Amino acid sequence: MKTLLTSTAIALVAAGAGLAQQPAGTTEDIIVVTGTRSEGRTALQTLAPVDVISNAQLEANGSTELNVALNYAVPSFSFPQPSLTDGTDSVRPATLRGLGPDQTLTLVNGKRRHVSALVNLNGSVGRGSAAVDLNTIPTSAIGAVEVLRDGAAAQYGSDAIAGVINVRLREAREGGGATLTYGQNVTTVPLLSGDRDETDGETFTAAAWAGLPLGADGFLTISGEFRDRSATNRSGPDPRQQYPAAGDPREASFNRLNHRFGNPNARDITLLANAGIPFANGNELYGFASYQNREADSAGFYRRALDARNVLAIYPDGFLPLIAPEVEDYSVGGGLRAQLGEWSADASLVYGRNQIDYTIENTLNTTLGAASPTEFYAGRLAYSQAVANFDLVRQYAVDAFAGPLNVGLGLEARFENFEIGAGEPGSYIQGAFPGAPGSQVFPGFQPSNEVDASRESFSAYIDLEADLTSRLTVSVAGRYENYSDFGDTLNGRIAGRFELTDALALRGSVSTGFRAPSLHQSFFTSTATVFTGGVPFETGTFPVSSPVAIALGATPLEAETSVNYSLGAVFAAGGFALTIDAYRIEIDDRILLSENLNSPEVQAILPAGVTSARFFLNAADSTTEGVDIVASYGWSVENIGEFNATLGYNYNTVELSNIQSTGVLSSLTPPPTIFGRQSTLRLEEGTPRDKFILGLDWSRDRLGGFVRATRFGETLSPGTAAASDVQLSEQWVVDLEGNIDITSRVNFALGANNVFDTYPDNVPAGLNFNGILPFSSFSPAGFNGRYVYGRVRVNW
Template structure:
């Protein structure tokens, strides 16, 4: 990593500036007990051998957004959450990245239990292309007590996906207390109106139990930052804004239930369940009235904007027993989770059906399901030579996964299919499953008052690709109460998802050819299919990772803590969706003989080795005054750089036909597509019933690559200021008003070179880390008891 002025300023700030409230506790305390990444009891954030951020209720409520991923993107320097538009299902299920890695290389837990992934595969030109990660926005804020983010590899502790880190969402619990809130918001451009309602309350469950219920609901209107369409003066809507480019219309509804009951003095029963639906209406590309000089369709003589109307349904049930016997803490649980994604097309046509075409189409569905059984045990053994106990944790897990594709109605895929999204065909439909078993062991000990260490090993066996073993070692040494060092080294893995192995569809993609956005029928082939084999595909295998980190923790005083953590993550055999390979006549004929009529093809492949290096700097300082209230000053910085280490040789069949499996754009999307850094400064002030929060965030530069290097565009850093103020009225009421992006800053506009802005109709990049909607005003009224 080359020294940079901002990096040097941040390093200085970690020692001389009052600072950031990430490694802080819930409810305003500067330290807290953590449960993520450890099996020991009473482990504090300051004692952890790996960096753990705690996001409390104040941070979760501190912006106008009601989307979890948006909130995390604003409070976590290492998390990136762009807002793609015009990217099909990725508009409805947007991926988030930790440490610049793939969205599916972070593990998401709820109360320590694995959350199911979305069924949607990001197959268009977005960040996270090729991934099918957990949909963070399906988890309602009203159900969350706090969030623990482990910024370290943890596959040896938790299994697949935990390469970039672990996000553990801790639910509210207990029978006492409750809260309700209604919120309103609107953008400066008088669009994107939002109304939200959420609440949480608890009840006694008999004499020895409790049940807590949380609900979330919101209506969010779309935003539109599209430019006027000046492509063809003969068009009836020439010069008007025809495209819709921005956030989609969304209507999420979610119910979360968390419960516990004491069976006897040694055993507790627990369960939590979630049911949520999110309806989304996203816009595809505007279809002009004329196709050349001919009318495109008599059904829409002015042209038309296809709408992709989806419904994403998440269902979760986790239940188990936990207790203690002969000194062993044990937890036996069952975990079921699924995501069902159904897609309809409206306001569009199938041109091959002419005037007889319907204008509404059912395009099909995707469904991803997981079911787990877990047994975890842990015990603290006294060791005479140690200053603390040796914690031994053992566990076993069985997991079954299933991925299903359901076909749409015939009109959605006949011929070229429905404009905007050609439906899933019967040949695409089917259900595939796998299972795996795993065992693990974890050891933690405080060897002396200054020195602690831990080690973990995990072995897994998958029915589809075989065995894998991961290991991790961590240590921490405290020189004194103010200074300590921590370090970790681990191996890890990510199993290829069923979606990456079996997702298949034929649809219309647009590619810029000689300055013209040209539609091309593109087949996405299952890697084990005959079509993929004809293009050189080989079976997928697990990604392999090696994580290393070294950090320093500082606590100069009771009110001031700081940490600096450097890390390196090497990943071999990264899974990527190949380039959209435009096929020559010979290959088109090969696929046509299989009944597949496409002009381009792609499939998933293990093809790339990368190295990610970075540094996290986190601080917190609290200033208590006698008359002016309390100030929490904050600062945080993340610098992240990914470099290419190796690309596999191109398949011989592709080389013989002048094609490249992994093109320049695919590689550079991984290496330069995420912001290189993020820097934030914040102040929270509270006095009696008043509170004020100000946060300024600098989102670093990023590059949107093309296969033609002259068309690459590097976007300048963007500074964003968020402001909010609140007042408590009496004992129960709280009013909040705020402005996100108070200075109304927009990212750079997309260059017109190569027509990457679609003749000015789509002027902003969907890779922009803070979106491109501008200033947002909001107000919230909350009641708590």
Template sequence: MTAYRTALTLAVSTLAFASAQAAYAQNAPLPAASDPAAALPDTQDDIIVTGTRSVGRSRLDSASPVDVLSSAALQRQGTTELGAALSAIAPSIDFPRPSAVDGTDAIRPATLRGLSPDQTLVLINGVRGHTAALLNVGGSVGRGSAAVDLNTIPTVALDRIEVLRDGASAQYGSDAIAGVVNLRLREARSGGGATVNYGFYNTDIDTARGSRSTNGEHAVTVSGWQGVGFGEDGFLTVSGEYLNRQATNRADFDPRVTPSRVTGRFGDPAVEQYSIFANAGTTLTGSWKLYGWLGYQDRDTRSAAFPRLASATTALAGYPDGFLPIINTKSRDLNSAVGIKGEVADWSVDLNVSYGRNKIGFRTLNSANYAYGSATPKDFSDGALVYDQLVAGLDVSRKLDVLQGLNVAFGLEGRREGFQIQAGERASYDYPVAGTITGAAANAAPGAQGFGGFSPANEVDRHRRNGSVYLDLEAQVTDKLLVGLAGRGEDYSDFGTTATGKISARYDFAPWFALRGTASTGFRAPALQQQYFTSIATVIQNGNPIQTGTFPSVSPVATRLGGLPLEPEKSTNLSVGTVFRFGRFDLTVDAYRIRIRNQIGLSENITTSATQSAAVNAQITSLLAGSGATAARFFINGLASTTKGIDAVAHYRLPTDAAGTFDFTIAGNINDSDVTRVPTSTSTLNPAPVLFARSRILTLEDGTPGEKVTGSIDWSLDRLGALARVTYYGDVNQPGTTEAADVHSGKHLITDVELRYQATKGAQLGLGVSNLFDVYPDATVVANNVTGVIGFPYYSPFGFNGRYLYARAGLSW
């Protein structure tokens, strides 16, 4: 094993001699619309639209670090899941694959620079995207966040992605504390393509209590796109994707049954989804153009709760051998926008309106409500979460002949958000109507086992509005000095006003060397989901399920425990970096420091405990009486943290006459987060319970890898190509309530390889292996896995599924 790791480390070091991945290297100009297999262009002149409102600025000429990721790079790997594909090629992005965390199994969030998923703003064609209706309240990375679901956008619909690794609230508004991910949709008047991806796992699973192998758990993705031209320059690009993925299972052997066997299901959920996107634009008259897009996704996800072993209670409910509850999540997502842009008196004007909506319905299948006894239903409709967002924006800009060029941009934005919780059927959350059921289990708690439904008491329908105004100036002071200033003011109907600012500068000492830096303030408004979400659900703590109530911070329960009205998070971002370029080689190194104040966090699960006084335990029991919960939690401001790190991206492109073209890349992120303050409780209980203990703090500090380095070689010769990629992941801690209960992923190297045949027009083939050497995170130790369900830490940044073999066949025209 030592020799194996040494060899792979040496391989990464060898790649470092040349550097930087083809993913960062593509897009100026793009290959022809019908040519996804064309040779990769030289990327030093990649034109960006994120982080700057000046026309024609490239990624290497910007004052802030921006990655440009092509659709081809996203598709040259085993996964078709956008979040996972981004994580594989962008070291600053992390995409854990949680399991056994209810809805977060289905709506999986990504992080940037180790910060919370909701501290990264996601744009679609430069327009604010909407968050998912889901609030991540399970024990996963991003606990307590309501983030944009990247996987609602199929990769086939994308032309490229621009990742701004810098605070940008002054430019784009709330959420852009860590940075911005701008999804640029495909635009084509002609051409098209269709692709089928098929893959399966071939892996040896070594858990703490035993070993086994699997050769299956397949996934199939069928995708296609077509460009249609009309008028003089009009285009309509339609893209579609269908995914069918079987569930994976990496649970350990259950010591509670004899003989010991796997009783749980721990891994990726089963998914069936279809997505469709249409992007269009045309000239109306003169300089005025009409544009818009419409996308819809339907996703059916099935994950598993903890198994219920055979008992007298399960037998009464109709399961003499026990049962495994299935959590069925049905997500329907809509993305739409329409806009018009042109010129008025030499000013460029862009007016657009967008609407997004996400509805997540929940069902619990193969389950029981013990309070109904033998009359219990087996399947339950648990209710739904709904979030929608309406945004209207006006952007105006012009380049003036001041200094060596002054770009002036200003604009307005208005936004309306809504959040609903819809109740499920009575059997999913309550006792039966008195006198209607006989033979019920004595003293049984009500609700569907695995995932209890939302009750009428949980129902909410809340809205808020906000308006903002911004000014963005960018001046080329001399031929060497670039200076930018931006300011933004926002007013929210629920908490008032806030203002942010940003200054950026860049100095080119020589054509081959430049220094750049930024300083900015940022903010994130509390999500409606954080303000109003309420439920009673099973939460896993130290491997044990606990019935936990999540209460709004201003509810009577939360107020007595220390809850207060939520306020915006505030941040201060500082960055400094360098840009080197020599011919076909380029290197960027950027250091950053992000200080977040008044950060919102989801409190500890406050419950009775042998370590607390009898008086406090009695107060908590009384407070939760009648709620169906034995623990309570709520959101509260007051956390402070400092995140420091370095991003480095190097790329060298080597064209040869006989051997083809080689793209070498090494890209890395070193990141360190420290929680420097936790809020003081204002609870009326005496003594006050602890709101944030080590598990919550360490999740923020150690939930993502402190080091991640990716090295790759992408080779192409005429229609043939190959990719080899090695990624190093630092250790991640899935913390427990004590150090002995911590679960570490360990430090690991993941190797991916792919061979491909791609014609400009015609057949396209690809064969590849993700995780070639079948590497897993460190197995969960026996002491932290009393049920045997959780075989591996679900904080693992590369998942816990093992080796994946795949084939891709397509046709372009």
């Protein structure tokens, strides 16, 4: 770390010396509210790095998904798009700085957002986590997104180890707009067996927003979005024998593209409202509410006609089972900002809920034989959260300081609930015939899996910030939290910013943080068919309090704890801005999901029908080191137009240490691996080592456009042994768009994401499931190829 920080400091001085040659001028002031409780701080004046992504930047993308837009706007943000990962196909997690999806706190209008009910259980990035689904927020409703890239648990509480994403909703009392976007993938899929042309992934999005007046000065901004996306398929042909009898003539006519590997079908309807009513005395009522309904379906592995899990009387040619979750997500919040003497007070209450109901289609329960239904309701997951906040801020004049002392005080109470509801009996029962019980691809939740678990937490914080001199700003924060299930924690943060010159400043921080174990990690339980080394196992996920987990040595989960160090600099002059920030994040007691344990000793203590077990535990420590570089420069050329160039770069490494087992398992001969090579490398190298984003925007009169090149660095798709690792080479993705103002209110755009139709490396033969799965789900840019689109936008 010392070498990293020293190298960064040298780079900063060199950059400052070289950039001082730029013509004098001022940069646009962008006021931020994330990471500071002092009013009026701009993105370049903050004590920690904050990226501000405007609505225009979010919409400069063919995709209308917020997670995709952020993946091409924030260099330390990663959003792989896995497939064949059950519910994770439809509720995909994102990461910041290579850490877990649940180690970044998400806020909406500065208020804590509820997480998804989904637990990511399969072998994707973020395995074992439950995180906020950012795609429940339509981009048309967003004014800007602020990404604080620094540990902030002392300011905001649990989950803010990697940083904070704050979605600031649009505020308007007049005007509005409507946007229609249509696109599809037009691509050539490079397969080891030969290229295949595809046109799929048809996506239609209709979005609109309108600003309405509330009273003399208030506003009500309403946004809505409808998105209908068809599935993509990047699977290779299945060369295997399909029918029980050798030489069956149907083999010659069988459609070998029997799998579906890519984006799922998805249909979203999203509504969001944001309102504020100021009063003459300076007080303000505010509120916001959101709702989304998402219907999706993703595929599992194809069951061939000869498969023992098939019933020929129902599916004589085999079948492709589909997982079809319906996600219902809503949130409502409101509060009052008021003056209490010299104090500015903010009292708020926010409630949110996410529920996932699983229907399994085109399937069967083998053990029911020919009488089996082909569709089952498999149960539900639900998570809800209520958060009450009371915050106070005021300024004190201190003679010894160059500026006032800003004092922030606050209290927070949070209530959480996690539920699992059972499916219909046919989705999980063992019938009279042999085979794996339950609906194929996703057995339903059983009555024994039902959970209704809750907890409460209470916290108090203090946040101090002041300009000690005309060039030195210092901030100190502390936060105490108490949880009903695991106890209390105390965390602190100190940060500073020093202006070397009017154009160049250094900044840095040291903080401690924590992440409370989620209710999902403490209480989730299920039984599902999981493939290990190509062999299916009926795998039980057991909560740490269950007799099975205790027999395997599980203990109550403790909170993850962290120490975050950062050192950086800011340079701004003449329309040019540059920030460079190095960081080190040390995390102890990371909560991770164990391997699927299936040794004879483990199987001896498992319930009937279950052949493998896994559970959560405080499994390891980790150290994350990296550097972020963000630069922008705007200029104009007479008779040519206005230009704005941007550069973003992130370099990031993660190293695990002190990997844990349990006393019970350690005593076995040989001891089973509780957290193995593949799981370790998934965390260490499953996201890109580095990432470049280079962009250029241009506009002149009625014309405009942009080109953006994103380079995703090397990524490892890990195997259980070195021979089964797949090293994914760097991949460039170039996006291009041109647009024209047809009238003063109507704009038309044509563009392409991944215009050169690049793909990640093919998975080598022998590791690609007979050529059926040609790409890795760890591919950081996905594997859908070129996407072309058109967009019409009308403003009023």
